[in-house]
Amino acid sequence: MTLQFRNLNISPEAPVAEWPTEAVQTALERGDLNDWRRIGQELRRDPWGRIARRLEEVLSHSRPYGVAELMEGLLERARERAEAAERKEVADEVRQAVTDSGLTSAEFAAAIGTSGSRLSTYMTGKVVPSSTLMVRIRRVSDRCRSVA
Secondary structure (H helix, E strand, O other): OOOOOOOOOOOOOOOHHHOOHHHHHHHHHHOOHHHHHHHHHHHHHOOOOHHHHHHHHHHHHOOOOOHHHHHHHHHHHHHHHHHHHHHHHHHHHHHHHHHHHOOOHHHHHHHHOOOHHHHHHHHHOOOOOOHHHHHHHHHHHHHHHHHO
């Protein structure tokens, strides 16, 4: 059976990113595996975006049997993957800043006001530095590059 939206000015074939909340709810309640896959793809593309928020809204008041748990799991995994990628990106930036500075890790750590072991956790992604520390990391790296 093909998904149909009633009283909506959008087609089920439109990109999921354009669906209003009512379309997401309809897809969860009356859609099939293909419709749920499309929602899942959008969640993986943007796990905190408009569709993710609309899905959370729908699931806060509607619990389509079996589908609610599936969608919550998809959203959780999509966010975990995105966070892991972001942690890696931050760790890569910290490592590059240390390299670009020309300082040793111990010297760089001292320059940003932390310990070498703490800097190591930032460089491996085990710990994510605060936004203020990231600003400091960038400043120290930039300052060292401009002096060299």
